[in-house]
Amino acid sequence: MSERPVVRPLPVSGFPEWLPHVRLVEQRWLDEVRRVFESYGFCPVETPSVERLDVLMAKGETSKEVYALGRAQGVEADRLGLHFDLTVPFARYAAQHFADLVFPFKRYQVQRVWRGERPQDGRYREFTQCDVDVIDVDGMSPHFDAELPRVVHEVLTRLDLPAWTIGVNNRKVLQGFYEGLGVPDPLAVVRVVDKLDKIGADGVAAVLAESLDQARVDAVLALARARSVDEVAALGVTSDLLDEGLAELRFVLDELADLPEVVADFSVARGLDYYTGTVYEGRFTAWPEYGSICSGGRYEDLAGSFIRRRLPGVGMSVGFTRIFAKVLAEGLLETGPASATDVLVVLPKGRRGQARATAAALRAGGANVELYHQEDKVGKQVGYASRRGVPFVWFPPFEDGRAHEVKELATGVQREADPATWSRRA
């Protein structure tokens, strides 16, 4: 027992953990996320943390730095890896359980994901994502393109974050515009524009200039600067695909006109190949370089690698840990005590049974109650409540015939009370 410790208990870089007073707030946030998702009719799904490596790699995601599982003791594990997002597991889930789901299928999924990246600001190796997707069979209503940013808007609003915006664009606008310009490979331009926040407008211009003339480079950058459908129309480029994209985008923006934080942003490209229509990306206003705090878009087919049915959908992912860690690091997280306890019940000498019954009565009324653990002096018991940040101390009668009393530590006010009816909020 008293031997020298053999292992130093150090944090592991990229794997965040919080003290209890911070974890309490994180838990409240996660409750809020879930409440909002359910209030829009999304149902909860969890998948294993682990998928077969062929499932994880089905889209050729070799760059994601997947953590594969092995056995510490040298035995070979099956070819399994930790999921690096919640989209691939959801695609596998939808394909596997296709016959048991009702479409359009609206699901949310709040889980940890793992990426073997180099840890840096806003990048973790283990973090929580909150994903929300709607998928349907063969075709899907544009209604959901507008519903998803509304849901995420409400989530971000409820978390009471520093200012943010959700930029909305449409891949058809980008590709249609580049087509209208006569660009030979519009998708390649999308991928370059997607790097705007990493390499800046000059960097993008330099890359584009390798294959496009100056007028076209200028036009591509002018589109990225536009912040309304009218501004885009004024650029004078036309194509059928552009018109289709602008109509879709206008529908989404009109539906969300009551939300000032949702804005048209033609620099949002979302480089991933599978997006085909609406795309989204949210950022903190004060820290645009911190990266996206939520993102997503519409895809033509979710689970093509796993099932011969076409499942189009639209989804968004909230970077929960990225947001939470930033707010914490900026000193903007309002935390309280390290426990959710409302009341400490004092244990009077020789009256353990009565104190236990008092605690039970208070719990039955919905309070979180700690019963003090030994017959210490009352001052010591109250001091414990104070150190722990417990707001109320309850005194069961120290002799028969006396009344219960409760003291609020913040104000010092002490009064008679009945454990059967007391409430912290009364």
Place this chain on the structure above:
Amino acid sequence: MSERPVVRPLPVSGFPEWLPHVRLVEQRWLDEVRRVFESYGFCPVETPSVERLDVLMAKGETSKEVYALGRAQGVEADRLGLHFDLTVPFARYAAQHFADLVFPFKRYQVQRVWRGERPQDGRYREFTQCDVDVIDVDGMSPHFDAELPRVVHEVLTRLDLPAWTIGVNNRKVLQGFYEGLGVPDPLAVVRVVDKLDKIGADGVAAVLAESLDQARVDAVLALARARSVDEVAALGVTSDLLDEGLAELRFVLDELADLPEVVADFSVARGLDYYTGTVYEGRFTAWPEYGSICSGGRYEDLAGSFIRRRLPGVGMSVGFTRIFAKVLAEGLLETGPASATDVLVVLPKGRRGQARATAAALRAGGANVELYHQEDKVGKQVGYASRRGVPFVWFPPFEDGRAHEVKELATGVQREADPATWSRRA
């Protein structure tokens, strides 16, 4: 898009996942667990899923079949592994954050854990544990030996499970009794008795007979059959350690005398070396061979491998997935619809804005609301609610000046209602 799927979406053995209607119940169970833990003043802690392998192996746990992390792409990861229980991470956490915690430190922790075991009935490779522990510095009140089974008793009661019991014993009783018998290595006998449920009384007797005479073997088995402190006293064996153990056990049983499911059970041994006093083990009454559904005990020192302070404590772990999966497999899980949606709001032709405002008003009142996604015929919209198991359908006025109406699908009753004040429960 229409290519043949390349990967079959199969379940991975030992990694359970549920359909949404089952996940909704699991989520409700997890809420209940957390609510009960917090109602006794335990604070939430989460740790990373991953620890350094030297931390995981600090107690020489080579038999636990730890999953180590590697890189799918051939790059070596740090020496990290997935935690196989929540005790080792908690010990590391307590040591690492020692200066920031208030003692006695009461924490609960609900997380997935991983074990590379062969999957079988009640054994998974990924499963959720609900741990609750109290640790203190140098010494700890016996109050908590009695509080922990009370907390777990309340959890199991709230989950409305098939009949179960929590057996309580004390390692000092076992070791003191064996000492009193003149057994040379009492701890070795504890480990053999721990195999009672696997190899039966005959099996235990055969192993013990290798080192003990028949009278002692009989006495060891007589103790294991005893179900009260008086029965043990009647066996006529004495030792100081036995007296101490019986006094501790009597205190715990007296404190829990109001809970008929908590029973003295001298066959409970908990083979792990670190238990030194009270030990617990819960089982389903109808399926004793299914293994323990909760277990734990008192230990002299939690984190000796990591810190030079002695941190005694007492803890219990609820085998959440094991319990949930059993209740599900036995057909005893009461499930409802596949979503938590209360109301589907019908989308009348040309009145999208009004329908959206109606949905928002209902959500503001606390309801979970789906807004139908396109202007289909009303019958189709109602059919969708019915297929999804949504209990109420809301009809916003189809023309100005008419009233809102809501229909309960189960009863067919339809009546006027105000979205600003309606509640499902009214």
